[in-house]
Amino acid sequence: MDEILRIENLHVSVDETPIIKGLSLTIHQGEIHVIMGRNGAGKSTLASVLMGHPAYVITEGSIFYLGQPLEELTVFERARAGMFLSFQYPVVIPGVQVGTFLKKSVQSVRDEPIKGRAFRKELNEAMNTLDMDKSVLSRYVNDGFSGGEKKRLEILQMLMLNPKLALLDETDSGLDIDALRIVAKGINQVAPQAGCLIITHYQRLLDHVKPTYVHVMIDGQILMTGGPELALELEEKGYDWIDVVPEA
């Protein structure tokens, strides 16, 4: 399978505080990687740095996306090259309607004029998949949305943008069981053509999405990798039994 993402010995700091301390990971097309770990382990930092958030500084190591050094790409170039981040806390854009936003976003990522009719058809299908009401299109982006509505809108964007690399940062947090199933449906639809990196605290998403690998992240490093069974084990035993590697 094709390599989508390769991270080699990555070190990342925020305000000169090291957060990620030597992380390596390779993701191929069709693979679903799950990263679990306590709060503060650096999971969200990893997602943000991959998408190019300016606050995070890579101090060492390298990232290759589709064989190219990722650092050379700005945030929007990453999006246009097929990277997608489902935000843990999606941002409110007052006054901008979801429909307009989606159309413009798809247009900039695909870099070609989109036809109104074909676009509406595509959008309808995606919204049906996610069991979303049309009325959301005339609401303002994330404005007054419940937690579940925000996450569903993130997944809708993912379906419309059809990424090659999908980063999902705690997309399952705060969802009821129905919403969780719907989010999983979206991920499963995108997964075969993409590489997926899912950050989560909970095993329960994995009842609906089958991971290729489960990684445990502790203090900025991946300390253990296993299959789906590892998630069950973590759910049962917590993280304490995994040894913390002493400072190098």
Add this chain to the structure above:
Amino acid sequence: MSDEAHDAVGDYRFGFHDPENATIRFDKGLSEQVVRDISALKDEPEWMTELRVKAYNHFIERPMPDWGNCHSLNQINFDNVTYFLRSSDATKNDWDDVPEDIKNTFNRLGIPEAEQKWLGGVTAQYESEAVYHSIREDLEEQGVLFLDMDSGLKKFPEIVKQYFGTVVPHTDNKFSALNTAVWSGGSFIYVPKGVHVEMPVQAYFRINAKNMGQFERTLIIADEDSSIHYVEGCTAPTYSTDSLHSAVVELIAMKGAKIRYSTIQNWSANVFNLVTKRGVAHERATIEWVDGNIGSKLTMKYPSVLLKGEGAHAEVISVAYAGKGQHQDAGAKVHHLAPNTTSNILSKSISKNGGRSSYRGMLQVTPKSDGCRSKIVCDALMLDSESRSDTYPTMEVGNPTADLEHEASVSKVSGDQLFYLMSRGFTEEQAMGLIVNGFFEPFTRELPMEYAVELNKLLELEMEGSIG
């Protein structure tokens, strides 16, 4: 465009100018003789000539305002302004009769096209006078009068005499005095009782000549239980020297009538835009000002409403965009003079690249206005730290039963918003454009769709090449 002019105004889409083919051009400068000459040229009744002269004398005596932006105001050189310029022998009602170069200008601005598609009437003013005017036949048959102001005075002198200067007297301020002295062009509208003008009527104002002064005068009278929506747009070429636009607009909404007056002002950044707009709303009448200020060097404009009759309502929705070298000093004034009157004021401003936007508001509640309600919301968005935003709200509350709300906020575009949008494929400029359009949305949605789309495009252009 010269480099100097370009530095001054940036990329302004309507900055082109056409050759000046004036048929009559007055020498620069102002005197009583100039005022009398304008009046004589227009063959006006004597009372108008005398009013002009009186206003001129008041203008001379009246000091410059000592508030707003005095530094800029004092830069205006009244001797270097052309006060009257006629470009076409007469106002035409067929575009084919309009002189070719002027017609081209309005074609480039898309006016004839808009007229065909969705307007009830159009007047197009070029320099001092209307060069084109039309009204749909069905409106004419219903007795709607829609003329340029000069023709209005000629054909309906009694109506004009009855209302002219009653809402904005020449003694109101220095620039209303100037306008009254040298006014030319503008619109005269009368909507008969019970007539609803469904399609908006539009006026388009274009300054083409250098150092031009444009002083249009508009009077709109909506008789009992009638309604009308009037839309105006303004552009000018980009020159490195300044032009002056000083209009007076008077609205009269009789019992139960409704007037909506929408403006998209996009003057080039060398135009002083000093305008007095005021309306009187009688019993149960509504006056709405939808006021967009995107262009000009300095704008000082505070659309106001006198709520004179019981149950009258005022709505003032305004946006201001202040880019490099621009100061938008805008706002609203509402005077509650009768019981159970209501008003809403929404003001939104954006400052960028060192631009300055000010909200200046006046809310007056007199002892007679029992049970009145008013809500004022002012939001300012700053796109960088070198820009400036101020708020100068004034409230005079003389009645304890008044229900008043005032909210104000100043915000900056957040890094999180930019990152989110950029992660969805938008460049930083596009992301800014989207945020700005969203911020102005409560205004934009009040505009006819064609204008809303145009305004959004305009704002997106303003965001281009702007990110350091």
